[in-house]
Amino acid sequence: MVAVAASQAQSGRDWQPIIAAFVAIVGEDAVVRRKEELLVYECDGLTSYRERPAIVVLPRTTEEVAAVVRVCYENDVAFVPRGSGTGLSGGALPISECVLITTSVMRQIIDIDYDNQQVVVQPGVINNWVTQAVSGDGFYYAPDPSSQIICSIGGNVAENSGGVHCLKYGVTTNHVLGLKVVTPTGAIVELGGEILEMPGYDLTGVFVGSEGMLGIATEITLRILKAPESVKVLLADFMDVEAAGATVSAIIAAGIIPGGMEMMDNMSINAVEDVVKTNCYPRDAAAILLVEVDGLEIEATVNAQRVVEICRHHGARNVTVATDPADRDTLWKGRKAAFAAMGKMSPDYYVQDGVIPRTQLQYVLREIASLGQKHGYDVANVFHAGDGNLHPLILYNNAVPGELEKVEELGGDILRLCVEVGGSLSGEHGIGAEKRCYMPDMFSAADMATMQLVKQAFDPKQIANPTKLFPTPKTCGEGARAVAAKQFPDVDRF
Amino acid sequence: MVAVAASQAQSGRDWQPIIAAFVAIVGEDAVVRRKEELLVYECDGLTSYRERPAIVVLPRTTEEVAAVVRVCYENDVAFVPRGSGTGLSGGALPISECVLITTSVMRQIIDIDYDNQQVVVQPGVINNWVTQAVSGDGFYYAPDPSSQIICSIGGNVAENSGGVHCLKYGVTTNHVLGLKVVTPTGAIVELGGEILEMPGYDLTGVFVGSEGMLGIATEITLRILKAPESVKVLLADFMDVEAAGATVSAIIAAGIIPGGMEMMDNMSINAVEDVVKTNCYPRDAAAILLVEVDGLEIEATVNAQRVVEICRHHGARNVTVATDPADRDTLWKGRKAAFAAMGKMSPDYYVQDGVIPRTQLQYVLREIASLGQKHGYDVANVFHAGDGNLHPLILYNNAVPGELEKVEELGGDILRLCVEVGGSLSGEHGIGAEKRCYMPDMFSAADMATMQLVKQAFDPKQIANPTKLFPTPKTCGEGARAVAAKQFPDVDRF
Numbered sequence: 004m005v006a007v008a009a010s011q012a013q014s015g016r017d018w019q020p021i022i023a024a025f026v027a028i029v030g031e032d033a034v035v036r037r038k039e040e041l042l043v044y045e046c047d048g049l050t051s052y053r054e055r056p057a058i059v060v061l062p063r064t065t066e067e068v069a070a071v072v073r074v075c076y077e078n079d080v081a082f083v084p085r086g087s088g089t090g091l092s093g094g095a096l097p098i099s100e101c102v103l104i105t106t107s108v109m110r111q112i113i114d115i116d117y118d119n120q121q122v123v124v125q126p127g128v129i130n131n132w133v134t135q136a137v138s139g140d141g142f143y144y145a146p147d148p149s150s151q152i153i154c155s156i157g158g159n160v161a162e163n164s165g166g167v168h169c170l171k172y173g174v175t176t177n178h179v180l181g182l183k184v185v186t187p188t189g190a191i192v193e194l195g196g197e198i199l200e201m202p203g204y205d206l207t208g209v210f211v212g213s214e215g216m217l218g219i220a221t222e223i224t225l226r227i228l229k230a231p232e233s234v235k236v237l238l239a240d241f242m243d244v245e246a247a248g249a250t251v252s253a254i255i256a257a258g259i260i261p262g263g264m265e266m267m268d269n270m271s272i273n274a275v276e277d278v279v280k281t282n283c284y285p286r287d288a289a290a291i292l293l294v295e296v297d298g299l300e301i302e303a304t305v306n307a308q309r310v311v312e313i314c315r316h317h318g319a320r321n322v323t324v325a326t327d328p329a330d331r332d333t334l335w336k337g338r339k340a341a342f343a344a345m346g347k348m349s350p351d352y353y354v355q356d357g358v359i360p361r362t363q364l365q366y367v368l369r370e371i372a373s374l375g376q377k378h379g380y381d382v383a384n385v386f387h388a389g390d391g392n393l394h395p396l397i398l399y400n401n402a403v404p405g406e407l408e409k410v411e412e413l414g415g416d417i418l419r420l421c422v423e424v425g426g427s428l429s430g431e432h433g434i435g436a437e438k439r440c441y442m443p444d445m446f447s448a449a450d451m452a453t454m455q456l457v458k459q460a461f462d463p464k465q466i467a468n469p470t471k472l473f474p475t476p477k478t479c480g481e482g483a484r485a486v487a488a489k490q491f492p493d494v495d496r497f
Numbered sequence: 498m499v500a501v502a503a504s505q506a507q508s509g510r511d512w513q514p515i516i517a518a519f520v521a522i523v524g525e526d527a528v529v530r531r532k533e534e535l536l537v538y539e540c541d542g543l544t545s546y547r548e549r550p551a552i553v554v555l556p557r558t559t560e561e562v563a564a565v566v567r568v569c570y571e572n573d574v575a576f577v578p579r580g581s582g583t584g585l586s587g588g589a590l591p592i593s594e595c596v597l598i599t600t601s602v603m604r605q606i607i608d609i610d611y612d613n614q615q616v617v618v619q620p621g622v623i624n625n626w627v628t629q630a631v632s633g634d635g636f637y638y639a640p641d642p643s644s645q646i647i648c649s650i651g652g653n654v655a656e657n658s659g660g661v662h663c664l665k666y667g668v669t670t671n672h673v674l675g676l677k678v679v680t681p682t683g684a685i686v687e688l689g690g691e692i693l694e695m696p697g698y699d700l701t702g703v704f705v706g707s708e709g710m711l712g713i714a715t716e717i718t719l720r721i722l723k724a725p726e727s728v729k730v731l732l733a734d735f736m737d738v739e740a741a742g743a744t745v746s747a748i749i750a751a752g753i754i755p756g757g758m759e760m761m762d763n764m765s766i767n768a769v770e771d772v773v774k775t776n777c778y779p780r781d782a783a784a785i786l787l788v789e790v791d792g793l794e795i796e797a798t799v800n801a802q803r804v805v806e807i808c809r810h811h812g813a814r815n816v817t818v819a820t821d822p823a824d825r826d827t828l829w830k831g832r833k834a835a836f837a838a839m840g841k842m843s844p845d846y847y848v849q850d851g852v853i854p855r856t857q858l859q860y861v862l863r864e865i866a867s868l869g870q871k872h873g874y875d876v877a878n879v880f881h882a883g884d885g886n887l888h889p890l891i892l893y894n895n896a897v898p899g900e901l902e903k904v905e906e907l908g909g910d911i912l913r914l915c916v917e918v919g920g921s922l923s924g925e926h927g928i929g930a931e932k933r934c935y936m937p938d939m940f941s942a943a944d945m946a947t948m949q950l951v952k953q954a955f956d957p958k959q960i961a962n963p964t965k966l967f968p969t970p971k972t973c974g975e976g977a978r979a980v981a982a983k984q985f986p987d988v989d990r991f
Contacts, residue, residue: 119855141752193941198921203945206947208699209700358694438696453700453955457700
């Protein structure tokens, strides 16, 4: 159902006039086309997939982005938007013969408005620059992906990124008030605005998380929050995983919404202690919970005490409470380095990003362990327990031929398990190129056709980041063919 | 640009086969077509506009809604969805020769899931039935429009309704997790789901607030919240409006987000005291603030004390704090009855629903007063001060010919003022039939064209609630004609 990207069908294309048009818009230096320079753009954070783009363009302004997109539109050339290229689902994976439009030089913080608690940024601004710019005045930007020192706000918008603090504060879409967007036809459009309550269709919401398929955000208005008066971090360790899972549900059921609530299993604990040596995470624990409570001093104190009691009631062996910033950082340090630590334990790891209802936590963790055994791989778990966003890490060796395919099969089984218990294929990494073949496990043909109608409305020539999100028979085999064949009443218009 | 509804062009239509088709789907009793029975459906809460539908259909299930819509689709008949008909912007105003599809008999609460804090309801379920159904177990549904004892969840979804508690807890869109929807082509589609973090385009967000123009929601999954341990309500009175406005900003700037923060001016205070006789609101005050703080007992106590201090610091004359439920209700009673009280002060009133940045509160209130003087009307103000959502009430007499038009002109000036200071045409009532002519004051032609592309994607025949939201030259005159003429690159496809 997704049209094949125009460029794929035209590999004999004469790029010279297109390059000349780009040079006229952005200048010689901002049009990359030498093979060795294109190498770094071959993949994003999903390094197992690679494809070289034909050209990389680095515009500096909204007008330049619009003019570049317009050239693509007029010449039927597919383009792939890219921020910092740290995405984990291949959302910025080039397709052959495409133009990669990267926003990495659009790095200006345009406006800071404390009275209305908002900032306006260009898309290439790095996530934690926003907090850095406003923290001196007691504010911060809430969404905090693990990659926050390198990922860009534009990429966060494309993938609707999350982070440790999403349990209480929501994901990117909850913090984007407005967008200036270049649509795939090259038009400049304003979506949303400074005001939270806007009439008309909520196209800001559609755009956030649309994985670069509805256009390129060139100015983003973000909500900033007042930093809480007090933050406390608790570390509780458990001798069995089920008890830790039950504690998570009990904390929420008590009406406490922690700023973050993370869980790590024994394998993750040991990986972290081997590499980071925090000396805080007990190596013999089946699981640890890291719980952050924030708010007024009195509120954080009372809630921390209640969390301690709930943890003890559910069999926690020890509970440590850290109040001052250095102690808090020590407790968090291992969690934040967990993925990197895995990389030192195993030649490669494959990280999944499924979501499950919190109440299914214990069952799903058991099932993941048994799926790992069945497929013959170790699976470590480090995840956002509070919102049921799992990150199973499958350890493997990519140098062994055929291993990646087997690991992807196990990853697929885990995702299907998440969907079966009423969950979701992705919590914060997006579908991208990686998970589109699983879409039919979660969405009906009619559901996906409705999304495609919206895609078609924005992108009539299907040139904006094709080959993402939607399954196609070519890559996803018979399953996708069946979906494509089962037409929605009006999809035959496309 | 908006296609004229098919039915408008075909007033000679033979309705008999269509009626027969409806009767076959929903039965004889659920198809209303006698003139005197149709009378009650002629308008919604915006009673100054009236139009009789050709037929009213009352389906009971998703399948019946789909079949009814399919008949409309196949016969090119426009349909208007309707919930309880309490909307204030004419979103459910029939158009001549249309089918009005009302969901008022779809009143089942389908599922309550406390573990995952969600309920599934049919669209005709009344807003406060949801809270009633779960309050015994310590939960509640947050969005609370003034009409909550009569308005339906389906209507709340269509208009993205707000209420007193939206400052802290957000509007309807922040509480809708998933939707089963009948699209304007008659397809049944699932948008979103039980999980907050969903991949794919966020079509749930687009649908919420789409004013019945993208289809009819037939099952709605709502988030319910744990009731706070403690709630306190503060009443502060001020001798000048500016001081009250400054207090609102200061409370937010202190990092306190009250559950609700409402303001009433002297005219509203006196109207309420004349009618409701609360004996709490001082008649000589220029303005009062009602501030509700909630959370843990200790948190509410501390925050109430901080609010008292901020109010005093900004010149409040008296500050009363109510802790027990009966005292809280007494303080709220006048605010909740304010619109009704206005109805007793003046033969008619016209309520506006603009939003402004909180920091512009003092300036805008001054300007509204002077606009009122200029046009020769009294304007009372009762509003959600915390989120800058104004509800100026223009008092007038509809029996005097020409008055409504003059009042609408003043209302238009107020809305334009809101937009000029960076605000919005609507906070919670929607655009509907009432405010579509103002859309070009807020949105560019390209912005609106993008919305229309999405509308067209869902509704290729433009049969779902036409004549709402978008301006048309016929009703909105030359301004709209200019907008329509200034074509967006691809709008000429329609």
